[in-house]
Amino acid sequence: MNPAVTNPGGVPALTKKDFATDQEVRWCPGCGDYAILNAVQQVFPELGIPKEKFVIVSGIGCSSRFPYYMNTFGFHSIHGRAPAIASGVKLARPDLSVWVATGDGDALAIGGNHIIHMLRRNMDVKVLMFNNRIYGLTKGQYSPTSEQFKKTKSTPFGSLDRPFNPIALALGAEATFVARAIDIYANHLKEVIRAAARHKGSAFIEIYQNCNIFNDHAFDAVREKDTRDENAVTLEHGKPLVFGKNRDKGLRLNGLDFEVVDLSSAGGSAGDLFVHDETAENAGAAFLLAHLGDRPGAPTPIGVFRRVERPAFDEMAARQIREVTEKLGPGELETLLNSGDVWEVGP
Amino acid sequence: MNPAVTNPGGVPALTKKDFATDQEVRWCPGCGDYAILNAVQQVFPELGIPKEKFVIVSGIGCSSRFPYYMNTFGFHSIHGRAPAIASGVKLARPDLSVWVATGDGDALAIGGNHIIHMLRRNMDVKVLMFNNRIYGLTKGQYSPTSEQFKKTKSTPFGSLDRPFNPIALALGAEATFVARAIDIYANHLKEVIRAAARHKGSAFIEIYQNCNIFNDHAFDAVREKDTRDENAVTLEHGKPLVFGKNRDKGLRLNGLDFEVVDLSSAGGSAGDLFVHDETAENAGAAFLLAHLGDRPGAPTPIGVFRRVERPAFDEMAARQIREVTEKLGPGELETLLNSGDVWEVGP
Amino acid sequence: MTVDTKSTGTRNVQRLERVVIRFAGDSGDGIQLTGSQFTATSAVAGNDLATLPDYPAEIRAPAGTLPGVSGFQISFASTDIYTPGDAPDVLVAMNPAALKVNLPDLRPNGVLIVNEDAFAEKDLDKAGYTVNPLEDGSLDKFQLFKVPLSKLTRTALEGVGLATRDVDRSKNFFALGMMYWLYNRPPETTKRWIRENFKNNAVLAEANLKALQAGYSYSEATEIFQQTYDVPPAPLAPGRYRNVSGNQALALGFIAASKKSGLPLFQGSYPITPASDILHELSRYKNFGVTTFQAEDEIAAIGATIGASFAGSLAITTTSGPGVALKSEAIGLATMVELPLVICNIQRGGPSTGLPTKTEQADLFQALYGRNSEAPVPVLAAATPGDCFAIAYEAARIAIKYMTPVFVLTDGYLANGSEPWKLPGVEDLPEIPVRFRTDPEGFRPYQRDPGTLARPWAVPGTPGLEHRVGGLEKQDGTGNVSYDPLNHELMVKLRAEKIARIVMEVPDVEVFGDPGGGDLLVVGWGSTYGAIHGAVRQKRSEGRSVSHVHLRHLNPMPGNLGDVLGRFRKVLVPEMNMGQLSFVLRGRYLVDAQGLNKIQGRPFTEAEIAARIDALVGGKK
Amino acid sequence: MTVDTKSTGTRNVQRLERVVIRFAGDSGDGIQLTGSQFTATSAVAGNDLATLPDYPAEIRAPAGTLPGVSGFQISFASTDIYTPGDAPDVLVAMNPAALKVNLPDLRPNGVLIVNEDAFAEKDLDKAGYTVNPLEDGSLDKFQLFKVPLSKLTRTALEGVGLATRDVDRSKNFFALGMMYWLYNRPPETTKRWIRENFKNNAVLAEANLKALQAGYSYSEATEIFQQTYDVPPAPLAPGRYRNVSGNQALALGFIAASKKSGLPLFQGSYPITPASDILHELSRYKNFGVTTFQAEDEIAAIGATIGASFAGSLAITTTSGPGVALKSEAIGLATMVELPLVICNIQRGGPSTGLPTKTEQADLFQALYGRNSEAPVPVLAAATPGDCFAIAYEAARIAIKYMTPVFVLTDGYLANGSEPWKLPGVEDLPEIPVRFRTDPEGFRPYQRDPGTLARPWAVPGTPGLEHRVGGLEKQDGTGNVSYDPLNHELMVKLRAEKIARIVMEVPDVEVFGDPGGGDLLVVGWGSTYGAIHGAVRQKRSEGRSVSHVHLRHLNPMPGNLGDVLGRFRKVLVPEMNMGQLSFVLRGRYLVDAQGLNKIQGRPFTEAEIAARIDALVGGKK
């Protein structure tokens, strides 16, 4: 059961402060992680879930210190394995609200396999992936999301790996909820987190997060006030894709390619713009949008790319146990031990 | 360098027999693996690559016994790790033709992460993934490609996992060459293998392979003579998508959805059929095609979904070494040891 | 030991104390089935017994070849027995390859039954015979019975309505019928099994029933065997019995622990030979509230297990050596977060992929030391298939009581082998009290129980107990991250001390033989129990001063072990490895333990151990 | 040991034998940089030296807090020294937190230099001081120098054109300038470094140069120190020297092995503290033909390494304990396929994530035993930062000669610590002959060299040598898959024997002290070398019968070790773990080795070891 759904009321009203711990927050001053922490601490009290029902699991990395600062049950585990541990928690206790806090290295380098398997299973766990396109904690090596040819500690002559597109990867893994947000745009980030919490099943949120020590300015185009409106487009369910400081640009499909339409010019009409549908059965549009930002001139989408309903793994697992129990009757140890060919040896 | 390209001639003509080993082939009689072995043994001699330049790396599984039966250099490694080992071989010796033989479990369960990373890097390694939708060697547990609710040894009441779509996953991982073939359709399979060999960079081929012991009939719809023409559509570069026993059905795009057109009926016209372009920059069409088979009534595509040129990782790595060496001069050990603040202690 | 198996020339029933039979054939021949049916029947007949299945790594190696040979050995007796026997008294060989592979083990004058229909030239070829061994006199020293099994089965099944290929599949039941007749065993248990198992396929059921009966009748009618045998029931301790394999018993042990503790059972696993059957077994018991999770790999399997443990389940993960290697990092995490879970290693031949279907006990070092840094974990090992139940149960109990991961070691031989198992009374099983922390007052995640040093189990969902755990060093008491040097040393020592205190749960070793000491003490662990015990009994009966101690707890070891070792002039440690326990005993107790090491993927025979005992304390010359 | 550091009241230069300085401040204060500059200058001045950096696990813990404190200790001397020193003679504390963390270590009457500008109330608060320690008399037992470092630096940098925040960053150079004056060191080396390092930022270069000079001039002008010190050059063996850290030396060792063997170097790695710097270092040397591959995880890293080895590279993988745990399965594979590679474990505090930036040597068991089944691997351990070069080189040589994976153990202390290192002559390095098999005639993949038992290295691309390797058991000679029981035993023993023969490469241990035996032998391995050696020298100078043996080869161990151990009445094994080497010595040699175990994430001091020596063989009362 989704605790957000089954515990709608009766819970004492919580506030942001309830979710803060007594541990000093130990990220670098200026790190984008602070903003994310802030957003989560603001959203959690709204969800109508008792505090003790939250579990936050993380791996290793700057981002993975997240649980220490959230006054919920928390597990700062080992590098890359948070989705596996979270899956165990959720399977054992489907009534809990289980979250994973992870980084681009933790989730997509060492932990890539666990993430994609959790997503395809649709385990009801929410993933907050702090993407700073760098390994922060180990002091600045390139990550699987770093741009190609990046000079880092481990690649003084430039990296050679082509990066993952985390949204495309999640879609390729059949994820049912895929979204992107930006650390410092609190309202949008909170909206996305809320939507993930409401979603029944796996939710994957990529959060662009600035690491001002090892990869400063990585997201300036979409993160700085003066450039972001031109470079980012916010996906809104049921609405046409419009962006630009003056909301004067739109996106239209031409065959399988998106193209930018100048709404202010004569030829541009809002009528033929692409209308975003988070819930489309067909993940094709989401996949196309995922790659939109790769193309020069095209904006980077933020928001919910895909949100479709599928039975959650943990729910099905619990149901299977119920159904088999109903069918066969509750297991009796005595009977079980005595099953098969049993014989008696007399005294 | 791609050996297929750099060794165009001067190689003594090889035959299928040259690629057979003295080891008894130990798959179950009737196993689809035999057909794949046969196809590969037929294609390899054609490639103009000296026999000793082939390396086949595998993991563990029935499929992974493949190297034992190929008279090339071979490495039957550990479960899931073939892509990593193959990457090391290729990086160390870019002149070799490096192949991975793997199964759906080996490649997508334990080995999922290595596969997707190798694909995004575009390491020039070719992957033959024998997809029998089951764990064969361990005697019949469901795999990450098994259909949901499957009853197997480990899921007597039905599995709960939603399967991966291997083609979609590879596309989501930014693969540059993605294809699908069927074990027993030798000519098509060989064509696809040839195309993979010619491709410079990672190639991922999903091969539907019948495991007649633990998952017989899994692919009957597209594998049996009498049903396949209706259920499979062959992707041909630059050609419209047509299928059916009488080639009387076609596929047309309607927005982002494919729909089947009855070419024999009045309304059906071959003119507006979708024309397949393997080399489209935009992977959107390939992604849509990957999910085509999920929909009732729509055929399962086989052939090359995507084939785009990107620099191969191994090539770039070799070039980087060359370029840095040109720039800094070949490293001298004596100079290196003596670099930094060096001082002399007199006798 | 068999009393006398020689043919006397007249048909009669001879009473034997012990018989060893080996069925062998192609992996497609249903040998494992035949063997387990004979086992079930012998069990019901009240014999003590032990079995050893032996099958190839390939699913189906090419029919008729040597690598494709599958075997099943059973020893059954009217006395206590400890092993499936050394040399078989009877060999049933379904084809030339099976004959070739197994003949060297058959004892002189043993009974040899072959399917002569399978000795055509091409069959001989595949097995590498240049001349037909049935005809060249090379089998003269055995009691050879050439039976046209295929032909007889076909005749018997005429009209059943099966294709020849399918008819031929029933010939194992024909052979089984013959063996039942030979050993005066009623075929009823097997008939019941056939009816139950083929209930959805009436034709196959009928075919197999007919073949079984035909084999039985054929033996009676033709009087092919001039003598039949009877092995009376063994004087087993009174009680209810069933036959279990080690993997079954292990699964049952965990279900029992789950029931007794009141905790739901969670299994995170990834298939691997020879551990997969535990997953197969447990996945059938959903109505016991069991959650089985087939993960994407071994790391995810233990990851989910740790998560389930954190969330309050009785959580276990099952695998074999290569899987344990992958789990090592996570096991370290489990020692740091001090959560209860059980890691089962069904050992197999190594290193690396090694001999996946063969047995070995070479992962003791890995269990004890196979992690980074100081991460001690209790290690238990089962001695017999039935003992797997008790070990699983005990491991779960210790894990919960001490809040620690626990290792259980068994091996391929125990996992697939079986023995009659006296059913424990559910009420006799030790209690497994679980005390989840619920009181927020004064709660500190690493506050330890003064007796066990266990920290509290405070599961998510409990109001007021919100806390964080993780792999960084923890501050004593609070569990907060701490880089304090002295705290680190304290915590390393506390974790070690907690495991050391588990010695309180470990019974002192009991010496079989001379508790006061003597010439030689044979120390074993794991599946060597039967072979060592048999050999030591035999040598004692010959008057040797030799005793046996068998360890079920490898860490911590029994408190009196050092003392006991000191009482013997020599210490011998037979192991299916290069001397791992032996090294540990040397290191811990500075005792000059000697190893008897067999690394052949198959268990010791009693004779091998007996021979070494002779060499050490003088035997018959 | 310092001869005399007491202030005499008049300005003069006093000659000292040894000085220990610790720089401490916020992690943003450039402490590591300051320390390494002082180190470089002392090295060039010809001192022997040893360093110990100590930094927090967080990238930037909140400024001014205790967890954010970073430290760097250097000991430099005119004599041979072995450790960075026990108690510092001088402490430079940039803020209250640094003072609080480090003061307990400062020796009585030690020099204490503090930045008094950093002692405002909010700074004191963050460090948990309720009263200002600069004013409450609590520092009276030290020579306290309160310097307004921030203010002085700002004054000095007026007009350079930097924001205050950036100006403040230069205060470490001011402090460094003061220390250079105090120890009569020319600031030239550092000036050169600043110019080189900030060549793209003229403003910063000027600022730092000015700050350095200002600190120097300030000390001279104000005569704040009534005395300066001179530590003359140490009588190092003649030759060319440079200062290296362990990680640098390790990287150089592999490059040297690559050059000498003629094999391209391949490194497969995944970043992890404290091993990442090896990857950073090697990735700079592409013009040496080095391929560095940052893999997606540790398993892929060793996978690629095995692949590169198969393809004929000198292949290495570098990591720390948790990474080794993940590699264990693949290491087993490497032992089975018998390919040469080197696995470096830069050990850190554990278990699990443990204390990632702290040192420990608790992965010896893991290196020796941390795999499934019998998969023996040679294990080498470096004793000092400079020794990492020789160990890396030797590991590569053995790997190639014996066709085997080889473990190299160092630790965080060696990795980040540094010492003057005498440059080896390139021509003096032992040859590393490589004989790839090229002749197809009679080629068998597992045909062994009769001397070393190495199998041939037949790399892909060689015509006629096509063959298959893998993790299943191999047939002796042919390398074909074999399930034959006796072949398995043979192969297990051959693999073990091959590793055992590496003893031919291992020099006999040399006893420092009394080779003929005595009261006490202290046996060490790894980074404890300096502390043990210093303590043993000291105790010998006091007349104790104590000797030292240091193991660089942990498997196989030197051939004469058993003999040597037997010559001493007691054996003491100091280790930064719970007694791992100690246990191995007990198990192998049945010697009653005692442990001195420190598990605090930091190295032994000489005093700690000396104290235990006293306890065992009677010391000064």
Ligand SMILES: Cc1ncc(C[n+]2csc(CCOP(=O)(O)OP(=O)(O)O)c2C)c(N)n1
């Ligand atoms: C098994 C293992 N390998 C490597 C490491 C070292 N390590 C810690 S965090 C990290 C990467 C962190 O990157 P990311 O997940 O992007 O987190 P960030 O610090 O950038 O938030 C690495 C490589 C480790 N702790 N454990």
Ligand SMILES: Cc1ncc(C[n+]2csc(CCOP(=O)(O)OP(=O)(O)O)c2C)c(N)n1
């Ligand atoms: C580390 C490890 N875990 C598990 C196994 C057991 N195992 C061997 S093959 C296999 C799955 C094989 O499935 P697949 O890759 O689909 O190959 P198939 O046999 O179907 O061709 C498993 C789980 C192993 N050998 N090693």
Ligand code: SF4
């Ligand atoms: S290193 Fe980067 S990601 Fe890590 S805390 Fe500092 S700013 Fe944040």
Ligand code: SF4
């Ligand atoms: S089990 Fe299946 S996949 Fe394996 S060899 Fe047999 S038929 Fe082929």
Ligand SMILES: [Mg+2]
């Ligand atoms: Mg990151």
Ligand SMILES: [Mg+2]
């Ligand atoms: Mg498969």
